[in-house]
Amino acid sequence: xxxxxxxxxxxxxxxxxxxxxxxxxxxxxxxxxxxxxxxxxxxxxxxxxxxxxxxxxxxxxxxxxxxxxxxxxxxxxxxxxxxxxxxxxxxxxxxxxxxxxxxxxxxxxxxxxxxxxxxxxxxxxxxxxxxxxxxxxxxxxxxxxxxxxxxxxxxxxxxxxxxxxxxxxxxxxxxxxxxxxxxxxxxxxxxxxxxxxxxxxxxxxxxxxxxxxxxxxxxxxxxxxxxxxxxxxxxxxxxxxxxxxxxxxxxxxxxxxxxxxxxxxxxxxxxxxxxxxxxxxxxxxxxxxxxxxxxxxxxxxxxxxxxxxxxxxxxxxxxxxxxxxxxxxxxxxxxxxxxxxxxxxxxxxxxxxxxxxxxxxxxxxxxxxxxxxxxxxxxxxxxxxxxxxxxxxxxxxxxxxxxxxxxxxxxxxxxxxxxxxxxxxxxxxxxxxxxxxxx
Amino acid sequence: xxxxxxxxxxxxxxxxxxxxxxxxxxxxxxxxxxxxxxxxxxxxxxxxxxxxxxxxxxxxxxxxxxxxxxxxxxxxxxxxxxxxxxxxxxxxxxxxxxxxxxxxxxxxxxxxxxxxxxxxxxxxxxxxxxxxxxxxxxxxxxxxxxxxxxxxxxxxxxxxxxxxxxxxxxxxxxxxxxxxxxxxxxxxxxxxxxxxxxxxxxxxxxxxxxxxxxxxxxxxxxxxxxxxxxxxxxxxxxxxxxxxxxxxxxxxxxxxxxxxxxxxxxxxxxxxxxxxxxxxxxxxxxxxxxxxx
Numbered sequence: 001x002x003x004x005x006x007x008x009x010x011x012x013x014x015x016x017x018x019x020x021x022x023x024x025x026x027x028x029x030x031x032x033x034x035x036x037x038x039x040x041x042x043x044x045x046x047x048x049x050x051x052x053x054x055x056x057x058x059x060x061x062x063x064x065x066x067x068x069x070x071x072x073x074x075x076x077x078x079x080x081x082x083x084x085x086x087x088x089x090x091x092x093x094x095x096x097x098x099x100x101x102x103x104x105x106x107x108x109x110x111x112x113x114x115x116x117x118x119x120x121x122x123x124x125x126x127x128x129x130x131x132x133x134x135x136x137x138x139x140x141x142x143x144x145x146x147x148x149x150x151x152x153x154x155x156x157x158x159x160x161x162x163x164x165x166x167x168x169x170x171x172x173x174x175x176x177x178x179x180x181x182x183x184x185x186x187x188x189x190x191x192x193x194x195x196x197x198x199x200x201x202x203x204x205x206x207x208x209x210x211x212x213x214x215x216x217x218x219x220x221x222x223x224x225x226x227x228x229x230x231x232x233x234x235x236x237x238x239x240x241x242x243x244x245x246x247x248x249x250x251x252x253x254x255x256x257x258x259x260x261x262x263x264x265x266x267x268x269x270x271x272x273x274x275x276x277x278x279x280x281x282x283x284x285x286x287x288x289x290x291x292x293x294x295x296x297x298x299x300x301x302x303x304x305x306x307x308x309x310x311x312x313x314x315x316x317x318x319x320x321x322x323x324x325x326x327x328x329x330x331x332x333x334x335x336x337x338x339x340x341x342x343x344x345x346x347x348x349x350x351x352x353x354x355x356x357x358x359x360x361x362x363x364x365x366x367x368x369x370x371x372x373x374x375x376x377x378x379x380x381x382x383x384x385x386x387x388x389x390x391x392x393x394x395x396x397x398x399x400x401x402x403x404x405x406x407x408x409x410x411x412x413x414x415x416x417x418x419x420x421x422x423x424x425x426x427x428x429x430x431x432x433x434x435x436x437x438x439x
Numbered sequence: 440x441x442x443x444x445x446x447x448x449x450x451x452x453x454x455x456x457x458x459x460x461x462x463x464x465x466x467x468x469x470x471x472x473x474x475x476x477x478x479x480x481x482x483x484x485x486x487x488x489x490x491x492x493x494x495x496x497x498x499x500x501x502x503x504x505x506x507x508x509x510x511x512x513x514x515x516x517x518x519x520x521x522x523x524x525x526x527x528x529x530x531x532x533x534x535x536x537x538x539x540x541x542x543x544x545x546x547x548x549x550x551x552x553x554x555x556x557x558x559x560x561x562x563x564x565x566x567x568x569x570x571x572x573x574x575x576x577x578x579x580x581x582x583x584x585x586x587x588x589x590x591x592x593x594x595x596x597x598x599x600x601x602x603x604x605x606x607x608x609x610x611x612x613x614x615x616x617x618x619x620x621x622x623x624x625x626x627x628x629x630x631x632x633x634x635x636x637x638x639x640x641x642x643x644x645x646x647x648x649x650x651x652x653x654x655x656x657x658x659x660x661x662x663x664x665x666x667x668x669x670x671x672x673x674x675x676x677x678x679x680x681x682x683x684x685x686x687x688x689x690x691x692x693x694x695x696x697x698x699x700x701x702x703x704x705x706x707x708x709x710x711x712x713x714x715x716x717x718x719x720x721x722x723x724x725x726x727x728x729x730x731x732x
Binding site: 080091092240244248252255261262266272 | 730
């Protein structure tokens with residue numbers, strides 16, 4: 001898996017026998033002893049947290065599938081009556097699964113932001129980054145199809161809105177939507193195929209996660225300084241140093257998770273989804289789950305449907321091309337003062353888009369009048385705020401190649417261990433990246 | 440510990456917290472566009488907060504209101520008679536861990552007439568209910584329900600509290616609204632009632648500036664409750680307010696019957712997780728104590 005020398009010594013006859021046939025224990029031992037930069041901070045724990053999330057989603061999902069009926073007539077009843085009321089701890093398993101999706105996305109967004117901030121996508125880790133983008137895309141597909149399964153009002157109408165987007169594509173649009181629907185409208189066949197794919201895709205995700213970890217272990221971890229590992233003093237074995245740190249972080253994460261599961265089980269959902277799907281009754285506001293809201297806002301910001309769909313795709317595609325549009329030789333934004341500021345602006349733009357996505361297009365930003373109408377909406381409306389935010393979102397990627405060429409980076413340390421020894425002052429945002437004073 | 444967790448990285452704790460907060464706000468916030476309904480009436484409920492539980496007496500009174508008033512028009516097809524005797528339910532009795540043995544539940548079930556097919560003749564019959572039966576619907580199908588109610592089928596009540604913004608407070612507000620009083624200038628359509636707390640848009644029924652139209656919406660349900668509509672078995676005076684509160688609490692239970700079990704388990708999980716996290720943090724400090732990082 002990687003070029004670090006194996007330190008595994010088979011301890012018994014049976015281990016020696018197995019080691020020459022299927023060196024699986026050696027494989028595990030090498031993963032555990034993998035040399036890992038000693039300066040990884042808590043933002044690097046989200047990989048472990050995400051692995052935890054995937055396992056939780058698959059484990060709870062397999063149990064839910066045992067009690068779920070993927071038919072238009074039975075889906076809502078099987079979820080709301082059988083699973084929520086009659087299955088032993090069904091309410092708990094479903095609450096973990098439904099809120100787990102949100103937790104999964106929370107963690108993946110922080111994981112992506114960490115990768116962007118510390119330049120983890122740069123050579124030689126482009127494939128690692130690309131595989132991560134693929135996982136994110138698969139996650140969005142899986143989550144969308146999972147949200148359809150309870151067959152409530154928002155499930156049904158969300159499915160209708162999202163599948164209709166594909167209809168905007170030229171030539172393939174219509175046949176593609178028919179294929180997605182399994183007919184000419186969102187109906188039983190749609191639900192059944194979404195269920196089938198919702199069960200399949202997590203295992204595809206698990207496989208790509210395997211590749212993601214493989215691609216991680218070839219170059220080894222990046223780190224907050226962006227300086228590559230140069231000597232053995234730069235690293236510590238993954239176990240016990242990072243197993244314990246990751247476990248602690250997972251445990252903190254579980255506290256937040258449990259708050260939602262036990263005390264706010266429906267807070268992230270929409271009340272409309274507690275009403276069975278009704279094709280004849282459109283809900284007043286069709287809104288996707290929070291983790292898709294920024295993209296929904298970009299879609300709505302553009303008056304032309306096809307352009308909107310392409311912009312939505314483009315917003316995600318930007319992540320894929322990031323390794324090749326970033327021209328800077330410096331990896332970590334710790335040493336990129338200008339790009340760092342733009343990055344925080346980009347985050348604000350993305351969060352603003354998310355808020356816009358949750359609002360009505362003609363909602364007011366400031367109380368009062370919608371303001372003078374510009375093109376189609378008043379300037380004091382959510383639509384215009386989302387246009388400004390979308391401009392900033394894409395502007396960040398447009399300016400990335402230029403910034404890399406004109407920015408004067410701060411001095412980069414000789415080794416990743418230097419800042420640890422010298423307690424640097426030049427850490428961004430006033431936060432304490434400094435090593436702990438004790439231990 | 441949490442502060443350190445957030446502050447330990449140069450991405451800045453406040454940023455992460457703001458991101459999380461903004462994200463959670465964005466998804467939890469109702470649509471903030473123009474307000475189209477009056478705020479719901481503020482009621483105190485026993486089931487509020489992380490430790491709040493149902494008031495069993497209230498659930499029993501609420502069941503009576505539901506059974507004698509609501510159930511004449513509304514179905515509740517996800518609740519079975521046995522559920523009334525489940526832990527946290529209106530007639531839960533620790534003497535009968537199996538709710539099917541609970542005499543109160545058995546009596547209630549027996550009092551219902553359930554549509555069935557006679558196994559010998561194949562005829563449609565009505566038989567006394569059993570604890571395993573679900574609450575029977577007042578109408579044989581949705582079309583019949585619609586036809587008998589001026590075109591608007593009364594919604595199923597199993598998840599009514601969960602399916603409305605505001606939950607029990609929403610139901611309380613709707614059933615206590617005085618449907619006879621509409622603001623001047625508003626023409627209430629035939630067979631409808633005006634309620635300022637309902638989401639909706641009444642501007643097309645308003646004579647005058649449509650931007651100044653009153654908030655609220657129309658509902659096909661006549662005001663369902665009056666004082667002394669039911670007689671409570673525990674001697675509580677059946678005022679309109681009392682009936683409304685009790686039936687709202689009962690409908691909250693029907694929507695979320697596992698709430699008590701959930702909150703009790705949640706407390707245990709929280710205590711465990713806090714201790715476990717503390718132990719892991721101590722282990723982390725111990726393992727890293729001699730390693731600069």
